[in-house]
Amino acid sequence: MLSIIIPFYNEAESLPTLIKHLIEVLEKIKKEAEIILVDDGSDDSSKFKIQNSKLQFKTQNYQIKLISHRKRFGKGKALQTGIENSSGEVIIFMDADLQDEPNDLLRLLEKIGQGYDLVNGIRQDRQDNFIIKTYSFIAKLFLKIFFRSPFTDINCGFKAFKKEVLQDFTFYGNNFRFFPLYAFYKGYKVVEIEVKNHPRQFGKSKFGKSKLFIGILDTLTAYFLYQFSEKPLHFFGIFGTILFFMGNVILMYLAVERLFYHVLLYRRPILFLGMLLVIVGIQVVMTGMIGELIVFFQKKKN
Numbered sequence: 090m091l092s093i094i095i096p097f098y099n100e101a102e103s104l105p106t107l108i109k110h111l112i113e114v115l116e117k118i119k120k121e122a123e124i125i126l127v128d129d130g131s132d133d134s135s136k137f138k139i140q141n142s143k144l145q146f147k148t149q150n151y152q153i154k155l156i157s158h159r160k161r162f163g164k165g166k167a168l169q170t171g172i173e174n175s176s177g178e179v180i181i182f183m184d185a186d187l188q189d190e191p192n193d194l195l196r197l198l199e200k201i202g203q204g205y206d207l208v209n210g211i212r213q214d215r216q217d218n219f220i221i222k223t224y225s226f227i228a229k230l231f232l233k234i235f236f237r238s239p240f241t242d243i244n245c246g247f248k249a250f251k252k253e254v255l256q257d258f259t260f261y262g263n264n265f266r267f268f269p270l271y272a273f274y275k276g277y278k279v280v281e282i283e284v285k286n287h288p289r290q291f292g293k294s295k296f297g298k299s300k301l302f303i304g305i306l307d308t309l310t311a312y313f314l315y316q317f318s319e320k321p322l323h324f325f326g327i328f329g330t331i332l333f334f335m336g337n338v339i340l341m342y343l344a345v346e347r348l349f350y351h352v353l354l355y356r357r358p359i360l361f362l363g364m365l366l367v368i369v370g371i372q373v374v375m376t377g378m379i380g381e382l383i384v385f386f387q388k389k390k391n
Contacts (some may be wrong), residue, residue, distance in 0.1 A: 090199075091115075091122040092177030095257035096167030098128075101135040102291035108139070108153065110191040115151055117195065122151040125171045126185075131163035169260035177252065184246040188244060190285035197249035199280065206254050206277035209240055209269045209360045210247035212286035228308050232270070235312055240269055240281060247284050267315070321386055324375025333370025339363030 093111065097104065108124065115122050126139055139155050156174055158167065168182065179201055183189045193210070202206040213224075225244050232238035244266055254272050270312040273279050317324035340363040354360050 090177040091120060091179050092125060092175035093181040094125045094171035095183055095185050096164050098161060100185040101133045101138050103185055104135055104188045105138050107185060107187055114191045114194050122297040124156060125154045125175055127167040127168040127171045128157040129157045138387045158353045163260050165260045165265045168265050180245060181249050181250055186289050188287050188289055189247040192285040199248055200280055200282060205280045206278045207269060207272045208248060209281045210245040210284035211242040211281050211285050212245050215286050226318045231308055236270060238270055239273060243269055265313045265381045285291045286388035294346055321380030325373050329373030332366045336366030336370055
Protein backbone atom coordinates (compact mmCIF):
# COMPACT_ATOMS: atom_id res chain seq x y z
CA MET A 90 0.00 0.00 0.00
CA LEU A 91 1.32 3.41 -1.02
CA SER A 92 0.19 6.66 0.65
CA ILE A 93 0.82 10.00 -1.09
CA ILE A 94 0.35 12.87 1.37
CA ILE A 95 -0.14 16.34 -0.11
CA PRO A 96 -0.72 19.29 2.26
CA PHE A 97 -2.09 22.42 0.64
CA TYR A 98 -3.40 25.90 1.27
CA ASN A 99 -5.36 27.74 -1.47
CA GLU A 100 -4.20 25.64 -4.43
CA ALA A 101 -7.52 25.37 -6.30
CA GLU A 102 -5.92 25.89 -9.72
CA SER A 103 -3.12 23.36 -9.20
CA LEU A 104 -4.92 20.45 -7.54
CA PRO A 105 -6.98 19.06 -10.49
CA THR A 106 -3.89 18.96 -12.71
CA LEU A 107 -1.78 17.40 -9.96
CA ILE A 108 -4.37 14.71 -9.23
CA LYS A 109 -4.69 13.89 -12.94
CA HIS A 110 -0.91 13.51 -13.36
CA LEU A 111 -0.59 11.46 -10.19
CA ILE A 112 -3.26 9.04 -11.31
CA GLU A 113 -1.49 8.61 -14.64
CA VAL A 114 1.66 7.66 -12.73
CA LEU A 115 -0.22 5.34 -10.38
CA GLU A 116 -1.64 3.51 -13.41
CA LYS A 117 1.95 2.64 -14.35
CA ILE A 118 2.73 1.34 -10.87
CA LYS A 119 -0.33 -0.92 -10.77
CA LYS A 120 -0.41 -1.29 -7.00
CA GLU A 121 -2.88 -0.25 -4.34
CA ALA A 122 -2.43 3.41 -3.42
CA GLU A 123 -4.14 6.36 -1.77
CA ILE A 124 -3.83 10.09 -2.35
CA ILE A 125 -4.34 11.99 0.91
CA LEU A 126 -5.00 15.70 0.42
CA VAL A 127 -4.82 17.73 3.62
CA ASP A 128 -6.52 21.12 3.39
CA ASP A 129 -4.82 23.43 5.87
CA GLY A 130 -7.71 25.88 6.22
CA SER A 131 -8.05 27.01 2.59
CA ASP A 132 -10.58 29.75 1.86
CA ASP A 133 -10.76 29.27 -1.91
CA SER A 134 -12.50 26.60 -4.04
CA SER A 135 -9.90 23.89 -3.42
CA LYS A 136 -12.39 21.48 -1.78
CA PHE A 137 -14.85 21.80 -4.66
CA LYS A 138 -12.12 21.05 -7.23
CA ILE A 139 -11.01 17.98 -5.26
CA GLN A 140 -14.57 16.64 -4.99
CA ASN A 141 -14.93 16.89 -8.77
CA SER A 142 -11.62 15.07 -9.22
CA LYS A 143 -12.71 12.30 -6.83
CA LEU A 144 -15.82 11.68 -8.92
CA GLN A 145 -13.90 11.82 -12.18
CA PHE A 146 -11.07 9.45 -11.23
CA LYS A 147 -12.82 6.99 -8.91
CA THR A 148 -11.38 3.46 -9.35
CA GLN A 149 -10.85 0.32 -7.26
CA ASN A 150 -7.03 0.53 -7.31
CA TYR A 151 -6.67 3.75 -5.39
CA GLN A 152 -8.67 6.31 -3.48
CA ILE A 153 -8.55 10.04 -2.96
CA LYS A 154 -9.02 11.26 0.60
CA LEU A 155 -9.72 14.87 1.56
CA ILE A 156 -9.07 15.92 5.15
CA SER A 157 -9.67 19.52 6.21
CA HIS A 158 -8.42 21.63 9.09
CA ARG A 159 -10.82 24.18 10.53
CA LYS A 160 -8.12 26.82 10.25
CA ARG A 161 -4.54 27.13 9.09
CA PHE A 162 -2.16 25.25 11.41
CA GLY A 163 0.90 25.04 9.17
CA LYS A 164 2.51 22.40 6.99
CA GLY A 165 3.90 20.38 9.90
CA LYS A 166 0.45 19.81 11.40
CA ALA A 167 -0.98 19.05 7.95
CA LEU A 168 1.64 16.36 7.36
CA GLN A 169 0.93 14.84 10.78
CA THR A 170 -2.80 14.76 9.96
CA GLY A 171 -2.05 13.01 6.68
CA ILE A 172 0.13 10.42 8.41
CA GLU A 173 -2.53 9.70 11.04
CA ASN A 174 -5.02 8.97 8.25
CA SER A 175 -2.67 6.94 6.07
CA SER A 176 -2.66 3.18 5.57
CA GLY A 177 0.41 2.72 3.40
CA GLU A 178 3.63 0.94 4.30
CA VAL A 179 5.45 3.45 2.08
CA ILE A 180 4.66 7.17 2.31
CA ILE A 181 5.32 9.93 -0.20
CA PHE A 182 5.46 13.62 0.69
CA MET A 183 4.98 16.13 -2.12
CA ASP A 184 3.78 19.70 -2.54
CA ALA A 185 0.57 20.78 -4.26
CA ASP A 186 1.97 23.68 -6.32
CA LEU A 187 2.94 21.53 -9.38
CA GLN A 188 6.64 22.21 -8.85
CA ASP A 189 7.25 18.52 -8.13
CA GLU A 190 7.26 16.16 -11.12
CA PRO A 191 4.86 13.22 -10.47
CA ASN A 192 6.89 10.92 -12.76
CA ASP A 193 9.82 11.20 -10.34
CA LEU A 194 7.67 9.23 -7.91
CA LEU A 195 8.67 6.08 -9.81
CA ARG A 196 12.35 6.78 -9.20
CA LEU A 197 11.76 7.42 -5.49
CA LEU A 198 9.94 4.10 -5.17
CA GLU A 199 12.71 2.34 -7.08
CA LYS A 200 15.20 3.40 -4.40
CA ILE A 201 12.83 2.22 -1.66
CA GLY A 202 12.71 -1.12 -3.46
CA GLN A 203 16.51 -1.24 -3.37
CA GLY A 204 16.41 -1.29 0.43
CA TYR A 205 16.64 2.38 1.39
CA ASP A 206 14.45 3.57 4.25
CA LEU A 207 14.20 7.22 3.16
CA VAL A 208 14.76 8.82 -0.24
CA ASN A 209 15.12 12.60 -0.29
CA GLY A 210 14.82 14.71 -3.43
CA ILE A 211 17.38 17.18 -4.75
CA ARG A 212 15.71 19.86 -6.85
CA GLN A 213 17.30 20.36 -10.27
CA ASP A 214 17.35 23.89 -11.72
CA ARG A 215 15.40 25.28 -8.78
CA GLN A 216 12.61 27.66 -9.76
CA ASP A 217 12.16 29.23 -6.32
CA ASN A 218 12.59 32.91 -5.56
CA PHE A 219 15.72 34.51 -4.13
CA ILE A 220 14.46 34.41 -0.52
CA ILE A 221 13.87 30.66 -0.57
CA LYS A 222 17.21 30.00 -2.25
CA THR A 223 18.99 32.18 0.32
CA TYR A 224 17.41 30.35 3.23
CA SER A 225 18.21 26.96 1.68
CA PHE A 226 21.85 27.95 1.14
CA ILE A 227 22.25 29.15 4.74
CA ALA A 228 20.52 26.05 6.09
CA LYS A 229 22.62 23.73 3.92
CA LEU A 230 25.87 25.37 5.05
CA PHE A 231 24.85 25.31 8.72
CA LEU A 232 23.74 21.68 8.55
CA LYS A 233 26.94 20.57 6.85
CA ILE A 234 29.17 22.28 9.43
CA PHE A 235 27.30 21.63 12.68
CA PHE A 236 25.11 18.59 11.91
CA ARG A 237 27.45 16.68 9.57
CA SER A 238 24.37 16.37 7.36
CA PRO A 239 24.66 14.08 4.32
CA PHE A 240 21.82 15.90 2.55
CA THR A 241 22.21 18.38 -0.29
CA ASP A 242 18.63 19.72 -0.31
CA ILE A 243 16.99 18.93 3.03
CA ASN A 244 14.18 21.44 2.32
CA CYS A 245 12.93 19.55 -0.73
CA GLY A 246 9.31 18.62 -0.03
CA PHE A 247 9.38 15.59 -2.37
CA LYS A 248 10.50 12.47 -0.51
CA ALA A 249 9.60 8.82 0.04
CA PHE A 250 10.11 6.70 3.13
CA LYS A 251 8.97 3.56 4.91
CA LYS A 252 6.37 4.13 7.60
CA GLU A 253 8.62 2.57 10.23
CA VAL A 254 10.93 5.61 9.94
CA LEU A 255 8.22 7.68 11.65
CA GLN A 256 8.77 5.91 14.95
CA ASP A 257 9.24 8.44 17.78
CA PHE A 258 8.97 11.41 15.38
CA THR A 259 6.09 13.90 15.70
CA PHE A 260 5.51 16.60 13.11
CA TYR A 261 4.81 20.04 14.58
CA GLY A 262 5.60 23.61 13.62
CA ASN A 263 8.37 23.59 11.02
CA ASN A 264 10.32 20.58 12.26
CA PHE A 265 9.22 18.63 9.16
CA ARG A 266 12.19 20.21 7.39
CA PHE A 267 14.55 18.17 9.56
CA PHE A 268 12.75 14.84 9.26
CA PRO A 269 15.42 13.40 6.87
CA LEU A 270 18.10 14.41 9.36
CA TYR A 271 16.21 12.61 12.13
CA ALA A 272 16.13 9.43 10.02
CA PHE A 273 19.88 9.73 9.38
CA TYR A 274 20.67 10.15 13.09
CA LYS A 275 18.48 7.16 13.96
CA GLY A 276 20.59 4.95 11.71
CA TYR A 277 18.11 4.47 8.88
CA LYS A 278 19.48 3.95 5.39
CA VAL A 279 19.02 7.26 3.53
CA VAL A 280 19.84 8.42 0.00
CA GLU A 281 19.22 11.41 -2.27
CA ILE A 282 18.21 11.53 -5.92
CA GLU A 283 17.72 14.45 -8.29
CA VAL A 284 14.13 15.43 -9.05
CA LYS A 285 12.73 17.97 -11.47
CA ASN A 286 11.56 21.32 -10.14
CA HIS A 287 9.01 23.16 -12.28
CA PRO A 288 8.18 26.86 -11.96
CA ARG A 289 5.01 27.63 -10.01
CA GLN A 290 2.11 27.94 -12.46
CA PHE A 291 -0.62 29.28 -10.21
CA GLY A 292 -0.86 31.38 -7.07
CA LYS A 293 1.97 32.71 -4.96
CA SER A 294 4.63 31.07 -2.84
CA LYS A 295 3.75 30.75 0.86
CA PHE A 296 7.40 31.39 1.78
CA GLY A 297 7.87 35.12 2.45
CA LYS A 298 10.55 37.34 3.97
CA SER A 299 9.34 36.73 7.51
CA LYS A 300 9.71 32.98 7.06
CA LEU A 301 13.37 33.42 6.19
CA PHE A 302 14.04 34.66 9.72
CA ILE A 303 11.74 32.00 11.20
CA GLY A 304 13.55 29.35 9.18
CA ILE A 305 16.89 30.39 10.66
CA LEU A 306 15.42 30.15 14.17
CA ASP A 307 14.02 26.71 13.33
CA THR A 308 17.46 25.59 12.22
CA LEU A 309 18.98 26.75 15.51
CA THR A 310 16.21 24.97 17.41
CA ALA A 311 16.88 21.76 15.51
CA TYR A 312 20.59 22.12 16.23
CA PHE A 313 19.90 22.25 19.96
CA LEU A 314 17.38 19.38 19.91
CA TYR A 315 19.47 16.97 17.86
CA GLN A 316 22.85 17.78 19.36
CA PHE A 317 22.09 18.58 23.00
CA SER A 318 18.65 17.20 23.91
CA GLU A 319 20.26 14.49 26.05
CA LYS A 320 23.21 16.58 27.25
CA PRO A 321 21.90 20.14 27.80
CA LEU A 322 24.75 21.05 30.14
CA HIS A 323 27.17 20.76 27.22
CA PHE A 324 25.25 23.53 25.45
CA PHE A 325 24.43 25.84 28.35
CA GLY A 326 27.72 25.11 30.11
CA ILE A 327 29.80 26.39 27.20
CA PHE A 328 27.94 29.69 26.88
CA GLY A 329 27.61 30.16 30.63
CA THR A 330 31.32 29.56 31.18
CA ILE A 331 32.24 32.05 28.44
CA LEU A 332 30.02 34.75 30.00
CA PHE A 333 31.32 33.96 33.50
CA PHE A 334 34.95 34.15 32.30
CA MET A 335 34.39 37.47 30.49
CA GLY A 336 32.77 38.96 33.60
CA ASN A 337 35.65 37.83 35.80
CA VAL A 338 38.23 39.32 33.43
CA ILE A 339 36.45 42.69 33.62
CA LEU A 340 36.19 42.56 37.42
CA MET A 341 39.85 41.56 37.81
CA TYR A 342 40.90 44.44 35.56
CA LEU A 343 38.85 46.89 37.64
CA ALA A 344 40.25 45.43 40.86
CA VAL A 345 43.83 46.01 39.64
CA GLU A 346 43.00 49.60 38.71
CA ARG A 347 41.40 50.24 42.08
CA LEU A 348 44.18 48.65 44.16
CA PHE A 349 47.25 49.90 42.31
CA TYR A 350 46.08 53.00 40.44
CA HIS A 351 43.42 54.28 42.89
CA VAL A 352 40.73 54.57 40.24
CA LEU A 353 37.32 55.00 41.87
CA LEU A 354 34.90 52.29 40.81
CA TYR A 355 31.78 54.45 40.86
CA ARG A 356 33.25 56.20 37.82
CA ARG A 357 33.46 52.92 35.93
CA PRO A 358 30.08 51.81 34.48
CA ILE A 359 31.83 48.73 33.11
CA LEU A 360 31.73 47.40 36.68
CA PHE A 361 28.02 46.69 36.28
CA LEU A 362 28.67 44.89 32.98
CA GLY A 363 31.21 42.64 34.66
CA MET A 364 28.82 41.84 37.50
CA LEU A 365 26.01 41.17 35.04
CA LEU A 366 28.11 38.76 32.98
CA VAL A 367 29.15 36.81 36.07
CA ILE A 368 25.56 36.51 37.34
CA VAL A 369 24.12 35.59 33.93
CA GLY A 370 26.94 33.10 33.36
CA ILE A 371 26.11 31.32 36.61
CA GLN A 372 22.40 31.30 35.74
CA VAL A 373 23.04 29.83 32.28
CA VAL A 374 25.20 27.04 33.73
CA MET A 375 22.55 26.28 36.35
CA THR A 376 19.93 26.10 33.58
CA GLY A 377 22.04 23.40 31.95
CA MET A 378 22.28 21.50 35.24
CA ILE A 379 18.50 21.64 35.66
CA GLY A 380 18.18 20.32 32.12
CA GLU A 381 20.51 17.44 32.97
CA LEU A 382 18.35 16.57 35.99
CA ILE A 383 15.20 16.58 33.83
CA VAL A 384 16.82 14.27 31.28
CA PHE A 385 18.12 11.97 34.04
CA PHE A 386 14.75 11.55 35.76
CA GLN A 387 12.97 11.17 32.40
CA LYS A 388 15.33 8.36 31.37
CA LYS A 389 15.01 6.76 34.81
CA LYS A 390 11.21 6.88 34.54
CA ASN A 391 11.26 5.19 31.13
